Amino acid sequence: MKDSLPPSTRPDRAKRVTGAVVTTALAASVLVGGAIPTAALAAPQDWTSLNSAFVERDGTTLTLDGVDFRMSGANAYWLGLDENVGGIDYPTYFRIKDALDTASQMGVTAVRSHMMTSTGQNDANPLAIMPSLGSYNDDAFATIDFAIAYAGSLGIRLLLPLTDEWEYYHGGHRDFTAPLGLESADFYTDPAAIAAFDEYIGVILDRTNAITGVRYVDDPTILAWELGNELEGMTVDWIGARVDLIKSLAPAQLVAAGGRFGVSEAALHAPDLDIVDAHYYPPTVDRVASDAASVVAAGKVYVAGEYGSPAATTALLYPLAANPDVTGMFFWSLFPNNDRGGFVPHDDGFTVHYPGETAQSQAEVDAIVGYGAALSGAAPATDLEPALVTAIDRENGINRVAWRGTAGATGYTVQSSTDGTTWTDITAPVSAAASPITDYTSAPGTSYRVLALGGLAGSVSEPVTASGQTSVLVDPLQSFLLTSDRAYVTLAAMPMGASPRARPARPPSSPGRSATSRALSFSSLTPSA
Structure with a gap:
C-alpha cells in the first residue's frame, strides 16, 4: 500500500x-x-x-x-x-x-x-x-x-x-x-x-x-x-x-x-x-x-x-x-x-x-x-554507531555484562574472547532491554564486545576485559546516575580522546555522604564522531 x-x-x-x-x-x-x-x-x-x-x-x-x-x-x-x-x-x-x-x-x-x-x-x-x-x-x-x-x-x-x-x-x-x-x-x-x-x-x-x-x-x-x-x-x-x-x-x-x-x-x-x-x-x-x-x-x-x-x-x-x-x-x-x-x-x-x-x-x-x-519517498538512513560495554560486574566468579545501546540497532549480540582474536557469541540477538546478560562460563581475563545489528552493516563495540576479582566500570558518560549519592557532575571542554574529568556542578542531592562515595572511574575511550 x-x-x-x-x-x-x-x-x-x-x-x-x-x-x-x-x-x-x-x-x-x-x-x-x-x-x-x-x-x-x-x-x-x-x-x-x-x-x-x-x-x-x-x-x-x-x-x-x-x-x-x-x-x-x-x-x-x-x-x-x-x-x-x-x-x-x-x-x-x-x-x-x-x-x-x-x-x-x-x-x-x-x-x-x-x-x-x-x-x-x-x-x-x-x-x-x-x-x-x-x-x-x-x-x-x-x-x-x-x-x-x-x-x-x-x-x-x-x-x-x-x-x-x-x-x-x-x-x-x-x-x-x-x-x-x-x-x-x-x-x-x-x-x-x-x-x-x-x-x-x-x-x-x-x-x-x-x-x-x-x-x-x-x-x-x-x-x-x-x-x-x-x-x-x-x-x-x-x-x-x-x-x-x-x-x-x-x-x-x-x-x-x-x-x-x-x-x-x-x-x-x-x-x-x-x-x-x-x-x-x-x-x-x-x-x-x-x-x-x-x-x-x-x-x-x-x-x-x-x-x-x-x-x-x-x-x-x-x-x-x-x-x-x-x-x-x-x-x-x-x-x-x-x-x-x-x-x-x-x-x-x-x-x-x-x-x-x-x-x-x-x-x-x-x-x-x-x-x-x-x-x-525513501527509507531512512540506517548507519549505526557502535554500542558501548558499560560495566562488567563479577560476583562469585560469574560475569554480568552491561552495555549501552545505539540508535537504530534492531538487536545486539554479546560476544566473549579469551585471546582477543577469536570471538564467541554468548547470546542470541537480544534487545537493548536485555542488558545486562550473564556469562556463566566467565573464564579469567575474558574480554567482551557487543555487536549492534541492523543497518547497512553491523557495528562492533570496543572490547572490555574483565578484571580478575573486581567489577569494571567503563564510564565516559558523566551522568549523576552512576554515583551512589547521585552527585551532579559536569564536563569541561577537552581534546578528543582525553579522559574526562568530573567535578561537582552543585552540591550533592544527599548531603552528608562522603566524598569517596562520589568517585568516578573514567575510560580514555575515544568516542566516534
Whole structure:
C-alpha cells in the first residue's frame, strides 16, 4: 500500500550550512554525555547543519525550497529538563543525542519538545529557564542549545511550545499568574500576566545559541513556535497579539496554536496564525481527516501535534499519508537508550523505544517508519554507531555484562574472547532491554564486545576485559546516575580522546555522604564522531 502513495519531498539530507565541523572539544563532550558548563560554551563553535533554508507557509501547506514539506513527527518533551533521571534534572547529552539519532533512524523529520516551557514559582524549580517570575537562568539553556544544534546537524526541524496548560514539573501558564496573585484564567486577560508572558517570549526568542552562535530566530531548525501546549482559554484576540509579537521578533519562523481535544476554535479563526495543532488519544482516520479539512478550509496548516503511539498502525497512518490536508503526524512519545544500558523507562502507556520491545510495539514502530517513508519517498538512513560495554560486574566468579545501546540497532549480540582474536557469541540477538546478560562460563581475563545489528552493516563495540576479582566500570558518560549519592557532575571542554574529568556542578542531592562515595572511574575511550 505504501508504494502506491504519492511521495512528497523532504529536505535533502546532504545539504549543509557553512561552518562545516564540530570542534573536537565539543564533539568529545557531546558524545560522552554529561552537562557542559556555560563557560565551556561561551564562544560560538563551528557546527554542521543540514537546515539551510526556512520552512515556509504557502496557504494551507508548508514548503521547503519551493517543494511541499510534510512531516513525520515525534514528541520528546524532556529535551531541556527531564523527569526521568531519578528526579528532575537536565538530561545527559547522550540521551538527547540518542533520541534525536533514533528519530532520524525512524525517518522523523520534525520533533516537538516542551524544552522552552521551563518555568517555576518562587524558585520552586531552580533549574528552570525562569525559576521565578522575571528571573532567568542562563545555565538552563545548555541542553536546549545542544538539542537545537544537534537536531540541525541531522536535518530535523523543531516545533517548540512556549508554555503549558498543565502544572507539570517544567512549569506552565500559571507561573505567569500565581506570583501576581491572579487566577489561572487571568493569563489571557490581565495586562500584567500578558506582559510577563510577552517578556518571557522575548527572552527566549532573543537567545543566541552558545554552540552555533546563531540566534534562535535566525535558525531554520526551529520550524515554529507554539504558543503553548494544549492551552484551553485562548481567545482570538489573545492569539493574534502573540502571533504579531512573535512574527515581529522572528519573521522567518512560523507560529502554531492548538488545544487539548480536536481543533481549537480560537486558533481556527485567529488571523495570521500559521499552524493549527490538534491532539488525539486515540486518533482515527475519519476524525483526523475531518479536523484537517476544517483547518484547511480556514486557510491554515494542519498538524496532529500529538497522537497516542498505540494507535500507530498502517491502517491509520497510510491513508493519512495519502491525505494532502494532513501536514504532519507527531506520535507521543520517544525515549532513547539509557546511559548505562537498557532503555530510559517511562511508564505512561505511550512510550516508544526503537525498535520496540514487544510484537505490538515493533508493529507501531514499523508503521511510523512506513509513514515517514511514504512522505519522503525513501527509507531512512540506517548507519549505526557502535554500542558501548558499560560495566562488567563479577560476583562469585560469574560475569554480568552491561552495555549501552545505539540508535537504530534492531538487536545486539554479546560476544566473549579469551585471546582477543577469536570471538564467541554468548547470546542470541537480544534487545537493548536485555542488558545486562550473564556469562556463566566467565573464564579469567575474558574480554567482551557487543555487536549492534541492523543497518547497512553491523557495528562492533570496543572490547572490555574483565578484571580478575573486581567489577569494571567503563564510564565516559558523566551522568549523576552512576554515583551512589547521585552527585551532579559536569564536563569541561577537552581534546578528543582525553579522559574526562568530573567535578561537582552543585552540591550533592544527599548531603552528608562522603566524598569517596562520589568517585568516578573514567575510560580514555575515544568516542566516534
